[in-house]
Amino acid sequence: MAMTTRRWAWAAVFLAATGVVCAAPSDAIQEDYLEIFKKLMSGDRDEEFLDIEALLKCSPNATSEEFGICLPLAHCANTGGVPAGTCARGFGVCCIAQRTCGESTSYTHTNFVNPGYYDSDTGSGACTLTVNHANKNICQIRLDFLELELAQPDTDGNCNIDFLAVTGGASTVPTICGSNSGQHMYIDVDPTCGALKVTVDRSPAPLASRWWNIKVTQIPCDSEARAPTGCLQYYTETSGYVKSFNFDSYNSFNYSENSQIAQQNYGVCIKAGEGYCGIMWERMTVFGFTVSGNLPVISPSLVGTAAASSTGATCTTDYVIIPGGVDNNQNSEDRFCGLGFPDSVTSTMKPFVMYVHTDADESSEVANRGFGMQYRQITDCC
Known part of the structure; x- marks a missing residue:
């Protein structure tokens, strides 16, 4: 009970300091506000102060992908932060915790x-x-x-x-x-x-x-933003794009180099939307799937197409796995490789996931770029 009461007391201080309760923070409120900062910067951040740091979180602007903590300018500088716009109605700055080597x-x-x-x-x-x-x-x-x-x-x-x-x-x-x-x-x-x-x-x-x-x-640990265990990547929208690391999306190739990275083994997970029963995968572009094989030896007109794709037991070096996969011709396959991909692959197996595997040697598989895939969750699974 004492912890909860104190937590709300700190919250009241913050709201007053930001001007939500008062037009301008008093000297006493500013002193209490600074105590919050000192606690946050001390490294002694027990669960009691989780909510407080959430209250202090800010963003430099509406479109920024960065987040900071609302601090007085001097305190931001003392912690090695970078000020990025004001917060708390000008009482503080949005302090980006920026760090570099060592x-x-x-x-x-x-x-x-x-x-x-x-x-x-x-x-x-x-x-x-x-x-x-x-x-x-x-x-x-x-x-x-x-x-x-x-x-x-x-x-x-x-x-x-x-x-x-x-x-x-x-x-x-x-x-x-x-x-x-x-x-x-x-x-x-x-x-x-x-x-x-x-x-x-x-x-x-x-x-x-x-x-x-x-x-x-x-x-x-109890956050809804936490990804399921075993997911290196996690997407929460009902449609979107997934690329292998270092994927080159250009519609042309340097036939002497690979951009696909060797020794990759990880899972890409998609959060199932409410009311969605399946997921459909397609390549992003004509050149959106080149994961195994020797690119210079096939006709450019075949690159990326189903005719240049391989499935099942023939995929032993570099491949992706879509559990429960069924292609647009109603062939049931879960393993895909080669220099192309079917027009579409659908799966109703949950959780929605795609596994990625590349072996340790890409030297015999020239000019592969990896994959750029788009997914869309579906409601019609009959």
């Missing part, structure tokens, strides 16, 4: 950026962010790659020049490289265990296109 965070929302963000990174070696749990009720971390531009994989599909790796979690995370802006990952974490580490390892060779801005969000 730094750590215990905020629920943090942006991990390359040194000298807004400029290409010219450094080398491992650049690591340590993510400490914000409290004892954190079971998952979501990484949103607002920007992630690293060196491409080598001709075998391996990330040997630059790569991003995640360690310390309770789930396996594949190593990725190349162009992955707009992609995301969910990582399960044990609330009782140590920190998660997000590392961008850079080769000594300078690259004009190497930079990153990764939004790191800590997800409570």
